[in-house]
Amino acid sequence: MVEIHLNLDPESRRTLTESLAEYALGFETGRSSETAPGDLDPDLQDLWRRELEQQLREDAEQLLAYFCAEDLGKGVIRLDADEADAVMRACSAVRLHIRELVLEGVSDASLESGDFDVEKLSAKEQRGLQCYIFLAALQSHLVEAIDPDSAESGNEF
Amino acid sequence: MAVTETTPERKSKTRSRESPIWHVIVLNDPVNLMSYVVMVFRRVFGFSAERARRHMLEVHRQGRSRLWSGEREKAEAYAHTLQKWQLTAILESDG
Numbered sequence: 001m002v003e004i005h006l007n008l009d010p011e012s013r014r015t016l017t018e019s020l021a022e023y024a025l026g027f028e029t030g031r032s033s034e035t036a037p038g039d040l041d042p043d044l045q046d047l048w049r050r051e052l053e054q055q056l057r058e059d060a061e062q063l064l065a066y067f068c069a070e071d072l073g074k075g076v077i078r079l080d081a082d083e084a085d086a087v088m089r090a091c092s093a094v095r096l097h098i099r100e101l102v103l104e105g106v107s108d109a110s111l112e113s114g115d116f117d118v119e120k121l122s123a124k125e126q127r128g129l130q131c132y133i134f135l136a137a138l139q140s141h142l143v144e145a146i147d148p149d150s151a152e153s154g155n156e157f
Numbered sequence: 158m159a160v161t162e163t164t165p166e167r168k169s170k171t172r173s174r175e176s177p178i179w180h181v182i183v184l185n186d187p188v189n190l191m192s193y194v195v196m197v198f199r200r201v202f203g204f205s206a207e208r209a210r211r212h213m214l215e216v217h218r219q220g221r222s223r224l225w226s227g228e229r230e231k232a233e234a235y236a237h238t239l240q241k242w243q244l245t246a247i248l249e250s251d252g
Contacts, residue, residue, distance in 0.1 A: 035240050037233065037248050048237060055241045088193065092243035095188050108187035136190060143192045149206035150196035 002084045002145040004138070008073030012130075017068045019131035024060040024068070024094050026101070056093055063090035067138075084142050091139035095132055102128030177252025179232035181225040184245040185216050197242045198224065201235060 036048040066077050066087065079087060102125055103111065110116040118126060144151035191213055198209035202224060215222035225235050232248050239246035
Protein backbone atom coordinates (compact mmCIF):
# COMPACT_ATOMS: atom_id res chain seq x y z
CA MET A 1 0.00 0.00 0.00
CA VAL A 2 1.33 3.42 -1.02
CA GLU A 3 0.17 6.58 0.71
CA ILE A 4 0.14 9.94 -1.01
CA HIS A 5 -0.32 13.17 0.91
CA LEU A 6 -1.27 16.15 -1.21
CA ASN A 7 -1.58 19.68 -0.01
CA LEU A 8 -3.10 21.87 -2.70
CA ASP A 9 -4.72 25.27 -2.54
CA PRO A 10 -8.15 25.47 -4.20
CA GLU A 11 -6.90 27.24 -7.33
CA SER A 12 -4.09 24.73 -7.94
CA ARG A 13 -6.47 21.86 -7.34
CA ARG A 14 -8.98 23.24 -9.83
CA THR A 15 -6.35 23.82 -12.51
CA LEU A 16 -4.81 20.41 -11.97
CA THR A 17 -8.03 18.45 -12.07
CA GLU A 18 -9.17 20.30 -15.20
CA SER A 19 -5.86 19.56 -16.91
CA LEU A 20 -5.88 15.92 -15.89
CA ALA A 21 -9.41 15.49 -17.14
CA GLU A 22 -8.53 17.15 -20.45
CA TYR A 23 -5.30 15.29 -21.14
CA ALA A 24 -6.10 11.89 -19.64
CA LEU A 25 -9.38 11.73 -21.50
CA GLY A 26 -7.84 13.06 -24.67
CA PHE A 27 -6.43 9.85 -26.04
CA GLU A 28 -8.06 9.20 -29.35
CA THR A 29 -5.29 7.10 -30.79
CA GLY A 30 -2.36 6.15 -28.66
CA ARG A 31 1.22 6.09 -29.85
CA SER A 32 0.64 2.36 -29.76
CA SER A 33 -1.00 2.51 -33.19
CA GLU A 34 2.41 2.90 -34.77
CA THR A 35 4.38 0.46 -32.68
CA ALA A 36 3.22 -3.01 -33.69
CA PRO A 37 5.89 -4.83 -35.71
CA GLY A 38 5.29 -3.94 -39.34
CA ASP A 39 5.59 -7.51 -40.57
CA LEU A 40 2.84 -8.83 -38.29
CA ASP A 41 -0.35 -10.13 -39.80
CA PRO A 42 -2.86 -7.21 -40.00
CA ASP A 43 -5.25 -8.96 -37.60
CA LEU A 44 -2.47 -9.39 -35.06
CA GLN A 45 -1.41 -5.77 -35.52
CA ASP A 46 -4.97 -4.76 -34.77
CA LEU A 47 -5.04 -6.99 -31.69
CA TRP A 48 -1.69 -5.58 -30.57
CA ARG A 49 -3.03 -2.02 -30.85
CA ARG A 50 -6.39 -2.75 -29.22
CA GLU A 51 -4.76 -4.38 -26.20
CA LEU A 52 -2.49 -1.38 -25.70
CA GLU A 53 -5.39 1.02 -26.03
CA GLN A 54 -7.44 -1.00 -23.56
CA GLN A 55 -4.56 -0.92 -21.06
CA LEU A 56 -4.20 2.81 -21.61
CA ARG A 57 -7.90 3.42 -20.98
CA GLU A 58 -7.88 1.37 -17.77
CA ASP A 59 -4.76 3.14 -16.51
CA ALA A 60 -6.16 6.58 -17.30
CA GLU A 61 -9.42 5.71 -15.54
CA GLN A 62 -7.47 4.70 -12.43
CA LEU A 63 -5.52 7.96 -12.48
CA LEU A 64 -8.68 10.02 -12.90
CA ALA A 65 -10.52 8.09 -10.19
CA TYR A 66 -7.99 9.16 -7.59
CA PHE A 67 -6.60 12.45 -8.85
CA CYS A 68 -9.53 14.10 -10.53
CA ALA A 69 -11.74 14.05 -7.48
CA GLU A 70 -13.40 17.07 -5.92
CA ASP A 71 -11.75 16.34 -2.58
CA LEU A 72 -8.26 16.05 -4.09
CA GLY A 73 -5.70 17.43 -1.68
CA LYS A 74 -7.87 16.89 1.36
CA GLY A 75 -6.58 13.79 3.08
CA VAL A 76 -4.54 10.77 2.14
CA ILE A 77 -4.73 8.76 -1.09
CA ARG A 78 -3.98 5.07 -0.62
CA LEU A 79 -3.12 2.85 -3.59
CA ASP A 80 -2.60 -0.89 -3.59
CA ALA A 81 0.14 -2.39 -5.79
CA ASP A 82 -2.02 -2.85 -8.89
CA GLU A 83 -3.49 0.64 -8.60
CA ALA A 84 -0.02 2.13 -8.15
CA ASP A 85 1.18 0.32 -11.30
CA ALA A 86 -1.77 1.67 -13.27
CA VAL A 87 -1.20 5.20 -12.01
CA MET A 88 2.52 5.04 -12.83
CA ARG A 89 1.78 3.90 -16.39
CA ALA A 90 -0.88 6.58 -16.74
CA CYS A 91 1.56 9.24 -15.52
CA SER A 92 3.90 8.33 -18.37
CA ALA A 93 1.11 8.15 -20.93
CA VAL A 94 -0.39 11.51 -20.00
CA ARG A 95 3.03 13.16 -19.85
CA LEU A 96 3.85 11.84 -23.33
CA HIS A 97 0.48 13.14 -24.48
CA ILE A 98 1.09 16.60 -23.00
CA ARG A 99 4.59 16.65 -24.48
CA GLU A 100 3.25 15.98 -27.96
CA LEU A 101 0.09 18.06 -27.68
CA VAL A 102 1.02 21.15 -25.69
CA LEU A 103 4.76 21.39 -25.14
CA GLU A 104 5.94 20.64 -28.64
CA GLY A 105 7.43 24.13 -28.82
CA VAL A 106 9.86 23.43 -25.97
CA SER A 107 12.98 21.51 -26.98
CA ASP A 108 13.83 18.21 -25.32
CA ALA A 109 17.03 19.71 -23.91
CA SER A 110 15.18 22.68 -22.41
CA LEU A 111 12.48 20.49 -20.94
CA GLU A 112 15.04 18.14 -19.40
CA SER A 113 17.15 20.93 -17.91
CA GLY A 114 14.25 23.20 -17.01
CA ASP A 115 16.23 25.99 -18.66
CA PHE A 116 13.45 28.04 -20.25
CA ASP A 117 11.32 31.01 -19.35
CA VAL A 118 7.96 29.80 -18.11
CA GLU A 119 6.54 33.32 -18.37
CA LYS A 120 7.01 33.19 -22.14
CA LEU A 121 4.81 30.13 -22.44
CA SER A 122 1.15 30.61 -23.31
CA ALA A 123 -1.49 30.02 -20.62
CA LYS A 124 -2.29 26.66 -22.18
CA GLU A 125 1.37 25.66 -22.20
CA GLN A 126 1.79 26.74 -18.58
CA ARG A 127 -1.23 24.70 -17.55
CA GLY A 128 0.13 21.69 -19.45
CA LEU A 129 3.54 22.14 -17.86
CA GLN A 130 2.03 22.26 -14.37
CA CYS A 131 0.25 18.97 -15.00
CA TYR A 132 3.40 17.51 -16.59
CA ILE A 133 5.50 18.36 -13.53
CA PHE A 134 2.85 17.12 -11.09
CA LEU A 135 2.68 13.74 -12.84
CA ALA A 136 6.49 13.44 -12.79
CA ALA A 137 6.51 14.09 -9.05
CA LEU A 138 3.69 11.61 -8.51
CA GLN A 139 5.39 8.91 -10.56
CA SER A 140 8.70 9.52 -8.83
CA HIS A 141 7.04 9.16 -5.42
CA LEU A 142 5.41 5.89 -6.45
CA VAL A 143 8.66 4.42 -7.84
CA GLU A 144 10.44 5.37 -4.63
CA ALA A 145 7.75 3.72 -2.52
CA ILE A 146 7.53 0.55 -4.61
CA ASP A 147 11.13 0.01 -5.74
CA PRO A 148 13.65 2.08 -3.76
CA ASP A 149 16.60 0.50 -5.64
CA SER A 150 15.27 1.88 -8.93
CA ALA A 151 14.51 5.24 -7.38
CA GLU A 152 18.24 5.73 -6.76
CA SER A 153 18.66 6.21 -10.50
CA GLY A 154 17.21 9.69 -10.18
CA ASN A 155 14.43 11.65 -11.73
CA GLU A 156 16.04 13.06 -14.80
CA PHE A 157 14.56 12.19 -18.15
CA MET B 158 11.46 -44.42 -27.32
CA ALA B 159 14.76 -43.40 -28.80
CA VAL B 160 13.05 -41.57 -31.66
CA THR B 161 10.75 -39.72 -29.31
CA GLU B 162 13.68 -38.51 -27.27
CA THR B 163 15.88 -37.40 -30.13
CA THR B 164 13.32 -35.74 -32.40
CA PRO B 165 12.81 -32.57 -30.36
CA GLU B 166 16.54 -32.04 -30.15
CA ARG B 167 16.95 -32.36 -33.90
CA LYS B 168 14.04 -30.00 -34.48
CA SER B 169 15.54 -27.51 -32.11
CA LYS B 170 18.90 -27.55 -33.90
CA THR B 171 17.21 -27.11 -37.27
CA ARG B 172 15.21 -24.16 -35.97
CA SER B 173 18.26 -22.46 -34.54
CA ARG B 174 20.04 -22.65 -37.90
CA GLU B 175 17.08 -21.35 -39.91
CA SER B 176 15.33 -18.84 -37.62
CA PRO B 177 16.81 -15.40 -37.10
CA ILE B 178 17.47 -14.14 -33.61
CA TRP B 179 15.15 -11.32 -32.61
CA HIS B 180 16.23 -8.43 -30.42
CA VAL B 181 14.06 -6.29 -28.16
CA ILE B 182 15.32 -2.71 -28.44
CA VAL B 183 14.22 0.20 -26.26
CA LEU B 184 14.58 3.68 -27.73
CA ASN B 185 15.16 6.90 -25.83
CA ASP B 186 12.35 9.34 -25.17
CA PRO B 187 12.51 12.75 -23.50
CA VAL B 188 9.70 12.10 -21.05
CA ASN B 189 10.08 8.95 -18.95
CA LEU B 190 12.01 9.33 -15.70
CA MET B 191 15.25 7.38 -15.29
CA SER B 192 14.02 5.76 -12.09
CA TYR B 193 10.81 4.65 -13.80
CA VAL B 194 12.68 3.13 -16.75
CA VAL B 195 14.95 1.19 -14.39
CA MET B 196 11.94 -0.06 -12.45
CA VAL B 197 10.22 -1.23 -15.65
CA PHE B 198 13.34 -3.08 -16.84
CA ARG B 199 13.57 -4.81 -13.46
CA ARG B 200 9.90 -5.75 -13.54
CA VAL B 201 9.77 -7.01 -17.11
CA PHE B 202 13.13 -8.79 -17.37
CA GLY B 203 13.92 -9.52 -13.74
CA PHE B 204 17.21 -7.61 -14.00
CA SER B 205 19.27 -6.56 -11.00
CA ALA B 206 19.17 -2.84 -10.23
CA GLU B 207 22.72 -2.52 -11.56
CA ARG B 208 21.98 -4.23 -14.88
CA ALA B 209 18.73 -2.32 -15.33
CA ARG B 210 20.53 0.94 -14.62
CA ARG B 211 23.22 0.07 -17.17
CA HIS B 212 20.60 -0.46 -19.87
CA MET B 213 18.76 2.72 -18.89
CA LEU B 214 21.97 4.75 -19.20
CA GLU B 215 22.68 3.16 -22.58
CA VAL B 216 19.23 4.24 -23.76
CA HIS B 217 19.77 7.71 -22.35
CA ARG B 218 23.26 8.24 -23.81
CA GLN B 219 23.17 6.25 -27.04
CA GLY B 220 19.49 6.49 -27.84
CA ARG B 221 18.85 2.74 -27.69
CA SER B 222 19.67 -0.43 -25.83
CA ARG B 223 19.23 -4.11 -26.66
CA LEU B 224 17.34 -5.58 -23.73
CA TRP B 225 16.78 -9.16 -24.80
CA SER B 226 17.50 -11.53 -27.70
CA GLY B 227 15.88 -14.80 -28.67
CA GLU B 228 12.90 -16.28 -30.45
CA ARG B 229 10.35 -14.07 -32.17
CA GLU B 230 7.30 -14.94 -30.12
CA LYS B 231 8.92 -14.14 -26.82
CA ALA B 232 10.48 -10.97 -28.22
CA GLU B 233 7.01 -9.81 -29.29
CA ALA B 234 5.66 -10.47 -25.81
CA TYR B 235 8.45 -8.44 -24.21
CA ALA B 236 8.03 -5.54 -26.66
CA HIS B 237 4.28 -5.48 -26.09
CA THR B 238 4.71 -5.46 -22.32
CA LEU B 239 7.25 -2.62 -22.51
CA GLN B 240 4.83 -0.63 -24.66
CA LYS B 241 2.13 -1.15 -22.05
CA TRP B 242 4.52 0.58 -19.66
CA GLN B 243 4.77 3.42 -22.20
CA LEU B 244 8.35 2.73 -23.26
CA THR B 245 9.27 2.86 -26.95
CA ALA B 246 10.19 -0.74 -27.76
CA ILE B 247 10.85 -2.22 -31.19
CA LEU B 248 11.96 -5.57 -32.60
CA GLU B 249 14.97 -6.13 -34.82
CA SER B 250 16.40 -9.33 -36.23
CA ASP B 251 19.76 -10.58 -37.40
CA GLY B 252 18.11 -12.31 -40.33
